[in-house]
Amino acid sequence: MSDFRSEAVFATAAAVRAKQRSAREATEQALRTIEALNPTYNAFTVIDADGALAQADDIDRRLAAGDDVGPLAGVPLGVKDLEDAAGFTTSKGSAGFAGQPASERDSVHVARLRAAGCVVIGKTNAPEFGLRAETDNPTFGITRNPWDATRTPGGSSGGSSAAVSAGMVPLATASDGGGSIRIPSAVTGLTGLKPTQGMVPAADPGPVGWGELSTRGPMARRAVDLAAALDVVVGPDSRDLRSLPVPPTSFADAVARPTRPGRIAWSPTLGFATVDKAVADVCAAAVERMAADGVEVTEVPTVFAEDPGVALGVLVSAYTRRTVEPFRGTPVWDQLDPLVMVAAELSRATAKDPMAIIAAEDACHRANLELQAVLDGVDVLICPVTMALPPACENKVGVDAVAAMLGGALAGDAVADLGLDDPAGFLANLYAREPLNIPIGTVNGQPVAVWHGMTQGFNMTRSPVGTVCAGFADGLPVGIQVVGRRLDDVHIVSILAYLEQLLDTDRLAPV
Structure with a gap:
C-alpha cells in the first residue's frame, strides 16, 4: 500500500500541480487507507467519499484549465470533530450535537486549508467537548494508538493524530486548550505546534470553545509538513478579537534553515510533576544530545510554583458547563461522558464563589510571570510533554480514584452545598456507573488518573509550544516540549526542525 508518510505534504501537492499524479489519485489513496485501517484505530467518525472525490476532480479540472489550485493542491485533510x-x-463527540444538521460553512482554519487546495475527507474523533487527554466518547467510541492499538493516542486531537500517524491522511486539523495538540502528537510520534493564541484565527458564530485558553492549528508528521500548512492558515481575521498578523518570516523559510538554540532552560518536572522514569530518561537523554551539540543547558527545578491544572480546571469547568447546561433535564444529560458531568457540577459549585473565575485568571497571570522569568536569558524552555506513557484504553479508573484526583480542588462552603465536600459520594450519586471513563496511567509502577498534566500551564501563558519525538520507551514515542515567548512561533518551528535532525527519531508507526 502506498503511504503518505513517505513524502512531505508539499511534495504531495507539488506532484499534483506538476500533473505527476492527480488529486483524485491522492484522494483515492486516502480513502483506501482509511478503509483498511480505520476499523482498527477508529480515527475517523465519518467519511464523505463522494464529496472528497468531487473536490479532487474539481482541482484536476481547474489545473487542466491553467488555474491556480493552491500550494496544498490535492492534499487529503481530516477535520477534528470540534470545528x-x-x-x-460538528458533533463535538456528543450525543447532544450528533443529530444536528450539517454545517453550512467551514471554520476559518478549514476554509483556509480548503482554499489552499486541501481535499476534506471526513471528521476525526475527539473526546466529548474535548475535555480529556484520551480520545473516547459515548457516541463514537475509542480511538486507538497506531504504535500500540491497546493504548490511547492522546487527546483531545487523538483522532487527528491517529489518522496522520497511521498514514490515513498526511494532514489534519487540531486544537489545544490544555495540551490537545501536544499530547497526541507526542504519544503518536508526530512533531506538533500549539500556536500562540490568535495565530490561527477562530471566527465561529457561537462562543469560542475554551476562550483564551484554546487555539487551533494543523497536525502533521514533521516540521516541514507543519510549515506548509501553517503558512496558509495564519493571519488576521477581523471577526476574531485575538487574531494576529502574519509573521514576518514564513514557516517554510524557517524549516529550511533549522536553528540550534544557543541556550535552553531544562525543567524535568516543572516543579510539580512526578514523571515516570522511562519518560524522564528519554527526555534527559535528548537534552544531553543537545548539550553535546554545543547548546548551553541550564537546569531549572521549578517553573510553576503550583500545579497550573487546578486553575485551568476551574476555567475549563465553566466553559464546559456553558456548553452542556441546556441538556440538563433532557435525555441527553444521562448520555454525557461522566467527566463532562463532573466538570459541569464542579462549575456550579465554584460559581457560588464570585471570585473563583477571577482567581483562576490571576493564576494565569502569575504563571506567565513565572515562565517569563525562566525564559529570561535563554532561547526556549525544554520539558517533557507527559508524565507517563499513554495508558491502555480499556483500563478505567473508578469513582474513588477520581475523587482522590479532584479532592484538592473540592473544599470549602461553596462546594459543600452540592455535596462536593464528599467527592466519592458526589461522583457516585452524579453518575452511578463504574468505572468512570478515564484510562489509568502508570508512573513508576503506580496507577494514576492524571498521566499528562505538564501542558496546561502553557495554555494559561498563551505561549507557542512545539513538541518533537525525543526517543522511545517500551517501543512507544516520547515527546519533549519546546516552549517559547509569545509570537515566537516561527522560531519554535525552526528549532523543531533542528531537533528532528539532531535526535533522528523519525520512525513510522507499525500499522
Whole structure:
C-alpha cells in the first residue's frame, strides 16, 4: 500500500500541480487507507467519499484549465470533530450535537486549508467537548494508538493524530486548550505546534470553545509538513478579537534553515510533576544530545510554583458547563461522558464563589510571570510533554480514584452545598456507573488518573509550544516540549526542525 508518510505534504501537492499524479489519485489513496485501517484505530467518525472525490476532480479540472489550485493542491485533510467543515455535522463527540444538521460553512482554519487546495475527507474523533487527554466518547467510541492499538493516542486531537500517524491522511486539523495538540502528537510520534493564541484565527458564530485558553492549528508528521500548512492558515481575521498578523518570516523559510538554540532552560518536572522514569530518561537523554551539540543547558527545578491544572480546571469547568447546561433535564444529560458531568457540577459549585473565575485568571497571570522569568536569558524552555506513557484504553479508573484526583480542588462552603465536600459520594450519586471513563496511567509502577498534566500551564501563558519525538520507551514515542515567548512561533518551528535532525527519531508507526 502506498503511504503518505513517505513524502512531505508539499511534495504531495507539488506532484499534483506538476500533473505527476492527480488529486483524485491522492484522494483515492486516502480513502483506501482509511478503509483498511480505520476499523482498527477508529480515527475517523465519518467519511464523505463522494464529496472528497468531487473536490479532487474539481482541482484536476481547474489545473487542466491553467488555474491556480493552491500550494496544498490535492492534499487529503481530516477535520477534528470540534470545528466546522461544510457538509459535516460538528458533533463535538456528543450525543447532544450528533443529530444536528450539517454545517453550512467551514471554520476559518478549514476554509483556509480548503482554499489552499486541501481535499476534506471526513471528521476525526475527539473526546466529548474535548475535555480529556484520551480520545473516547459515548457516541463514537475509542480511538486507538497506531504504535500500540491497546493504548490511547492522546487527546483531545487523538483522532487527528491517529489518522496522520497511521498514514490515513498526511494532514489534519487540531486544537489545544490544555495540551490537545501536544499530547497526541507526542504519544503518536508526530512533531506538533500549539500556536500562540490568535495565530490561527477562530471566527465561529457561537462562543469560542475554551476562550483564551484554546487555539487551533494543523497536525502533521514533521516540521516541514507543519510549515506548509501553517503558512496558509495564519493571519488576521477581523471577526476574531485575538487574531494576529502574519509573521514576518514564513514557516517554510524557517524549516529550511533549522536553528540550534544557543541556550535552553531544562525543567524535568516543572516543579510539580512526578514523571515516570522511562519518560524522564528519554527526555534527559535528548537534552544531553543537545548539550553535546554545543547548546548551553541550564537546569531549572521549578517553573510553576503550583500545579497550573487546578486553575485551568476551574476555567475549563465553566466553559464546559456553558456548553452542556441546556441538556440538563433532557435525555441527553444521562448520555454525557461522566467527566463532562463532573466538570459541569464542579462549575456550579465554584460559581457560588464570585471570585473563583477571577482567581483562576490571576493564576494565569502569575504563571506567565513565572515562565517569563525562566525564559529570561535563554532561547526556549525544554520539558517533557507527559508524565507517563499513554495508558491502555480499556483500563478505567473508578469513582474513588477520581475523587482522590479532584479532592484538592473540592473544599470549602461553596462546594459543600452540592455535596462536593464528599467527592466519592458526589461522583457516585452524579453518575452511578463504574468505572468512570478515564484510562489509568502508570508512573513508576503506580496507577494514576492524571498521566499528562505538564501542558496546561502553557495554555494559561498563551505561549507557542512545539513538541518533537525525543526517543522511545517500551517501543512507544516520547515527546519533549519546546516552549517559547509569545509570537515566537516561527522560531519554535525552526528549532523543531533542528531537533528532528539532531535526535533522528523519525520512525513510522507499525500499522
